[in-house]
Amino acid sequence: MSERRARVWAGIDAGKGHHWAAAVDETGSTLWSKKIDNDETAILTAMGEILDLADKVSWAVDISGTSSALLLALLAAHGQQAVYVPGRTVNRMSGAYRGEAKTDARDAYIIAETSRQRRDFAAIDVPAQLAADLALLTAHRSDLVADRVRMINRLRDVLTGVFPALERAFDYSSQKGALVLLTGYQRPAALRRRGQARLTAWLANRSVRGADTVAATALEAAQAQQTALPGEDIAAQIVADLAAQILALDNRLKRVDKQIRDTFRGHPQAEIIESLPGMGPILGAEFVVAAGDLSAYADAGHLASAAGLVPVPRDSGRRTGNLHRPKRYSRRLRRVFYMSAQTSIIREG
Known part of the structure; x- marks a missing residue:
């Protein structure tokens, strides 16, 4: 049996029928890589094998949706936190590694390696029942x-x-x-x-x-x-x-x-959300889904930034103060804000 590590990083290339998971150590060496059926028993077995590799496991997944719902729920049930590595990031990072072949095993390795090298990925929270x-x-x-x-x-x-x-x-x-x-x-x-x-x-x-x-x-x-x-x-x-x-x-x-x-009206913040201009129960429900836990945003500016409504700088050389629209943001959240603004204008008009 190999020596137990202090920490490993596990990347999961999620899919509808099956996932592929890979675990790497602090040097980027692959310790574990297998295909996992999208089945509770298979996922739990793989989780156990990966958790046996180290005292701490950092999990990363490339899909946060229906395909990975069971996987994320099982991770949360066992006290494991996963981060979301966007597919676009995986695609770009793949060019930094040798070879052109695209396989689930390679994608899982890249997800694990990317999460090991970066600390800015958003954590995935399994949604509450409501x-x-x-x-x-x-x-x-x-x-x-x-x-x-x-x-x-x-x-x-x-x-x-x-x-x-x-x-x-x-x-x-x-x-x-x-x-x-x-x-x-x-x-x-x-x-x-x-x-x-x-x-x-x-x-x-x-x-x-x-x-x-x-x-x-x-x-x-x-x-x-x-x-x-x-x-x-x-x-x-x-x-x-x-x-x-x-x-x-x-x-x-x-x-x-x-x-x-x-x-929606069973949500503790429903009354506050509906008080916003242009917000009704349907759009409010979409807002809850898109924004998630509102306590995760420090202030209104952070919420606006998540929706891509705050310009970001692109300075180079002597060019300063050059702002542009962000490329990384929640499109669902931006749509909610645009629809609420449009609805508010129509009502006032």
Whole structure:
């Protein structure tokens, strides 16, 4: 058995199916390097082997997300702190080592070596239950919103091919009544046969606000197009199906928004966050996820710096006072601040 060291540095190249871990000593020599399945038993076994190498182990990981969630949780449960080494840093550092081949083992070694030589990497904190819930909910909401945008674009594209006047008549991203209309009527001839009175009654029975206005607008578009275009029947089926999916997705978004709002307001600093200009429960939840523990920031300046809102100097030779926008910052946090500013301007306007 090799001699036990005082300290080693362990780098982990994280992945969905498996990780690769490497441990180096104070000279940069590899003491341990293995592939680890993304499985609790395999991770615990590897942790035990690495911890047996030294009195103190410094851990570094290149991914802080779902792929490394189990790994980071197990490290935290055993009192081990990991730091985050960005993939861009690993990529740049790889040029300082011999060879051009890119393998998981080599990346793990570079992560370990980089963390040994540098002390400025941010520590990874496993989120508390509320923060973890908000992270999952906000990510799920973003996916649903992206799906909605995609479906609306598809609906407009198909509708333009057979009934362009009706496509131009409504903003389908914000008018529920127009989507309800499309679940039943997608062709100009069908709208003309229905007529103003019966179409208004049909919409009103489905709780459409301003049913008479929606009906009048749709009939005006139908009167403007007397020609049936090729593929109209199939296109009508697709449009009706997409409209129904979008309406169902809107209901899902409402449920998710309520869940986010209820979860966020359980946060001890929720009231303070919502008092900020432009901040509501949804954006506040994204802020909690992006910023993490607010006590980690010494003041507002440090928080602004983390969002990349504070310029950094780039002096060279006689050129001083040359400032530029930072390249290393939390893009999610910057987005939250930009969105809150935009929302605040809209409200005040």
